[in-house]
Amino acid sequence: MTSLIARLAAGSDARVFAIAGAGSRAAVQDLRLADGVELVDSPRAADVLLVAGALDPRHHDAVRRVHDALPHPRASVRWAGSRDVLVPGAAHVALGTDPSSAIRAAHQALMHGTMPTEPPLLPDEDPAPWRGVGPYGQGGSGMTGGTPYGRPMAELAPDRDGLRLDLLPTRLGPFSSLLPHGLELDLRVSGDILVGVEVAATGLAASATSASLFIRALTEPVSIAELEIGRARDHLRWTADALRLQGLRALSLRALRLGLHAAPGDHRAVERLAADIARTGIYRWSLPAADGARTELLAGARLGPSTRASGVGEDERQADPAYRSLGFAPLLGAGGGAAAAWRLRLAEAVRSLELAGRGGDTRSAVTGAVESPRGRLALGDAPSGRALGLLPTLIEGMEWGDAMATIAALDIDLDELGAVTAGTSAEAAA
Amino acid sequence: MSVALDAALGVAAVGGMLAVGSLALAFADEAAAAAVAGAPLRPRRLLVAPFRRAASALLTATTTTERPDGGGRALAPALLAGLAALAMSMLPLAPGVVPADPSTGFVVFSAAVAFVMIAVFLHGWSPNSTLPLHGAYRFGAVALSFQIPFLLAMLATALPAQSLSLVRIVEAQAPLWNVIREPLGLPIYLIVGLAVGLWGPLNLPDADDLAGGTSAEDSGLARWLWEAARTSMLVAVAALGSAAFLGGYLGPLLPGPVWVALKTALLLAVMAVARHALARARIERFVEVAWVLLVPLALLNVFVSGAFLL
Structure with missing residues (x-):
């Protein structure tokens, strides 16, 4: 009986919680398509921890907590360029090779009981002595309001809707499934509304580099076909x-499968995907409605699709004679908001694939500033940096789900940010 | 002795129906997912997957959080599964064959649906953690909004039967099924059913934008039990929906229980497709639609149903 259960369990998908360190985001995303591996949103649901990419020492404690x-x-499986001792006992897989067989092997060994479980990396004790009163604690002296000893406690908040509600301070990140990994937000939640938002830390590794096409295009001419295929794939990955x-x-x-291999001939498939997405009712039922003040903020921030969704024709490609020779004109949305940005990204993916098909051997003619999938990119100035600056203002006052959808719509890429502002992200965090 | 035997048979029947229904839902869900994703369906893998998942849950430890309400955490999935079983126990399977037939079956079923709010809130509140708590609050808003449309949609089925007994409600559909007599009833009931089962477009408390919401802190067997309780609830909703709107065991040629199974499977398939084809509603939008649209429509449904009796 025991061996039957073990055999059955070993055949189940290995459930993996992945920490995507610097330079590993797309590779981790691709694991969603791997056979026998399921990426989960909470470490509590996982059998195997995958720690991918480069991580600064300041994140090591957070990795240990996860x-x-x-x-x-x-x-654990460490998926990185070189071996390190971040998670002792973790199997090592070189970044660039497929870790799914190592993950499955670890999961099977665990279920058969042939591999011992990993002991905790941090002492299992309260961060400070518990001073609460009664079985559930809250209410003792020094235990109300704020985050005494690292524990969020409710505090009194001003009236909302004529009700006095508790205010809950909470920290989200750095490895939350809701945010790009490396981003930490300090939130104050009143009921279901975010009444206070601060960016506590950003960035994964101070020495971040990126192999992105768009960063290469900052210093040298790059084939337009290549750039536009890259843009379409980025948009599809974001959509996924x-x-x-x-x-x-x-x-x-x-969407992910399409984003993995999208080529100029695939623009019809992307159009069909966009139509199917619209049919789910997502634009009417799920995404927050456009809001004047927020749209105004995004309209002036050169954030690519988020800006163009409000009808502002801001696109670095217009300044490039090579793009103009191909008849490029930016696509524009109307009214702004998350739904308009979604539609525009999908429409741009289609348009980019068409452009790539016409591009032939044409190379970009302007360097120094390019239009990345996220907006205007220049050395020292990444769209994700501007997006992070706007983020607290954008989501403050929003309901939780609307805020998460709004953050997602910004498409924050900390690798791209780190690569063009090397060094400064670490300072910001310190 | 025979009372004890009857009770044991009844419990086994209800448990068996929930288990078979849950497996059917798992298959329908995988099939719908594969169709939407454009991925090949692998039937053999599909058939063993639920058993593999259960085995791996058995071998995985249940974790705890800082200062949880341990009793509440243990109780929540049991309460939800118990409510599903309570509802299922009143499902008429054939003329004269029903595990339990209280004269107020309608009220018992409605009470079970109302109590789901307690189970879900308890599940989110007891881990003493932010995201689960947030999921619990969300379900509070969802459940308060769906109670009235649900009750009204069900009430319209009791009118032609002139009885609160679910057996009588099925019998009264012999001339005409309620899905035709009161066409608004079943859609409203199914919308509420999605919310009661925390499923697909109305899975707000355990949503992905809360990293799993009320179950974000669950692991091992506790996580599996909660998932099983949720699917059981969905199966019970589908089964009673088939009785209240699709005529239950009524149908030509085939024996009654087969009709019940087919009609329940149909509603489960609708729910499986809804999960992959419809986006999750914003909570504000759902609350607004429930109060502004569903309540008046459900009232209209009651009036229409009543007019048939004049």
Whole structure:
């Protein structure tokens, strides 16, 4: 009986919580398509911890906390360029090779009991002595309001809707499934409304580099076909993540599969995907409505699709004679808001694939500033940096789900940010 | 002795129906997901997947959080599964065959649906953690909004039967099924059913934008039990929906229980497709639609249903 259960369990998908360090975001995303591996949103649901990419020492404690949140029996896989001792005992897989067989092997060994579970990396003790009163604690002296000893406690908040509500301070990140990994937000939640938002830390590794096409295009001419295919794939990858956040997992896999190999001939397939997404009712039922003041903020921030969604024709490609010779004109949305940005990204993916098909050997003619999938990119100035600056103003006052959809719509890429502002992100965090 | 035997048979029947229904839902869900994702369906893998998942849950430890309400955490999935079983126990399977037939079956079923709010809130509140708590609050808003449309939609089925007994409600559909007599009833009922089962477009408390919401802190067997309780609730909603709107065991040629199974499977398939084809509603939008649109429509449904009796 025991061996039957072990055999059955070993055949189940390995459930993986992945920490996507610097330079590993797309590779981790691709694991969603791997056989026998399921990426989960909470470490509590995982059998295996995958720690991918480069991580600064300032994140090591957070990695250890995530590790210790996995239930026994657990195992870890370190997916990085070089071996390190971040998670002792973790199997090492070189970044660039497929880790799914190592993940499956670890999961099977755990279920058969042939591999011991990993002990905790941090002491399992309260960060400070518990001073609450009664079985559930709250209410003792020094235990109300703020975050005494690292524990968020409710505090009194001003009236909302004529009700006095508790205000809950909470920290989201750095490895939350809701945010790009490396981003930490300090939130104050009143009921379901975010009444206070601060960016606590950003960035994964101070020495971040990026192999992105768009960063290469800052210093040398790059084939327009290549750039536009890259843009379409980026937009589809974003769509896959955003669909997942909205609970449409099957459509998300379809978008990801398309984003992995999208080529100029695929523009019809992207159009069909866009039509199917519209048919789910997502634009009417799921995404927050456009809001004048917020749209205004995004309109002036050169944030690519988020800006163009409000009808502002801001696009660096217009300044490039090579693009003009191909008859490029930016696509524009109307009214702004998350739904308009979604539609525009999908429309741009289609347009980019068409442009790539016409591009031939043409190379970009302007360097120094380019239009990345996220907006105007220049050395020392990444769109994600501007987006992070706007983020607190954008989501303050929003309901939780609207705020998460708005953050997703900004498409924050900390790798791109780190690569063009090397060094400064670490300072910002310190 | 025979009372004890009857009770044991009844419990086994209800448990068996929930288990078979849950498996059917898992298959329908995978099939719908594969169709939407454009991925191949692998039937053999599909058939063993639920058993594999259960085995791996058995071998995985249940974690705890800082200062949880341990009793509440243990109780929540049991309460939800118990409510599903309570509802299921009143499902008429054939003329004269029903595990339990209280004269007020309608009220018992409605009470079970109302109590789902307690189970979900308890599940989100007891881990003493932010995201689960947030999911719990969300379900409070959802549940308060769906109670009235649900009750009204069900009430319209009791009118032609002139009885609160679910057996009588099925019998009264012999001339005409309620899905035709009161066409608004079933859609309203199904919308509420999605919310009661925390499923797809109305899975707000356990949503992806809360990293799993009320179950974000669950692991191992506790996580599996909650998932099983949720699907059981959905199966119970589908089964009673088939009785209240699709005529239950009524149908030509095939024996009654087969008709019940087919009609329940149909509603489960609708729910499986809804999960992958419809986006999750914003909570504000759902609350607004429930009060402004569903309540008046459900009232209209009651009036129409009543007019048939004049």
